Amino acid sequence: MSPLSVSHAVLTIIAVQCIVSSAEYLSAANIFKDSGLISWKVNRLIYPKLTRYLQLFKLNEALNYPHFKKFLYLKLLLSLAVIFFIINDYPLSIPLGLLAFISIIIIFRCYRSNNGADQMSNIVLITFAICFIFYTRYSIQIALFFLTAQASLAYATSGFLKLFSKNWRNGFFVIEILKTSIYGNKKILALIKREKKLAIIIISNFVIYCDISLAFAFLLPPKYCLIVIIFGIFLHLGISLVMGLNTFLWSFGAVYPAYYYTSMVIYNHR
């Protein structure tokens, strides 16, 4: 397993995340209108100094609706281009660099609607955009190790903060989240309530220990690392189904090949 093929696997999954994310934004493009919920007319007031520079280079207009839609279309096309370049084994630096640049602009413009999946996807793109400039075995390895460390930090932060919270351990928060419509689910709530307290505690602790196991999965031998990764996929699939956080499945799933690779390097299974 070469670092290049692993990086291709990571980038293919991230490109899918970018396609889903930009297509979703395009289908909800009304949000970017001057009368919408993320109007640039109002949101640019947060950065008065920067806006002055943007105005200087006539970039304010580019971030306004409908021009901003061009960035979303561009992200969609560049993501497709990345997949096409990977399949045909073409050099990736240019489409990847452009995709990372466009993603940074979109993250900046949509700061009210971004989530952790967008942040992870951005980190993956920037990391590879930098490392693909040098395009050596070591530079790609560094990118894969960095992404492993970043995902490990994400899971450890989330897992340990939950572990130290009594209301997470006893399942109270799981029930309360399900009672909301933003991240909850009425059908699952009814199902869990019927199964009583034990089911709630099991689900809550599954989330906590899955997070913590994923944080350290790369330290395990490859075959055990793979088992934890499979649990991770089920965790994100469950979160997507129940909470509607669909892009997390792709952006965190993208880091799993890097996890597996790091485990292989640690245990000399190259």
Next chain:
Amino acid sequence: MTISLIILFGSWWIICFLGQTKSFWANKLKSYDIFHFIPNWRFFAPNPILIDYHLEYRLMEKSDTKTNWVDPFYFPPKGVWCFLWYPLKRYRKTLNTSISKIKKINSEFGFDVAVNSNSYLNLLNYLQNLEHPVLAYALQFRIIAKQDNNEEYQDKLIFVSNWHYQF
């Protein structure tokens, strides 16, 4: 080259690690991070979102009568395909971010600062641009906390805006 990459990514990781704390310096650092290079990996921990915020508005008509409160958003329950496709989450996240900010500023710095915040302006801009009857000349909005999937939950009034006369 390898060493400079290790230094670059090593420093980035350390900054991200420090960014997960809620210390003064972490918050200061994040306030400059307009491109979100320092992620927030806390994901519903330790205190997740346990309420649905609802934005409602009412109008003042020429005869000085106030209309009933109206919720301009309707979010249908998540469908089976939400694990693949769920664009509505962008609306919900945006609304939630703006409301959470107003709530936080209101409790930390008071009402006068909250009504001058960008999040307040953002919601006001959205509501003022909705199609309203010609006779309406002023608008007020409020924020209600509910649990949409819990009928026993007692709705809570979180915030009531000023009346705004310009349309």
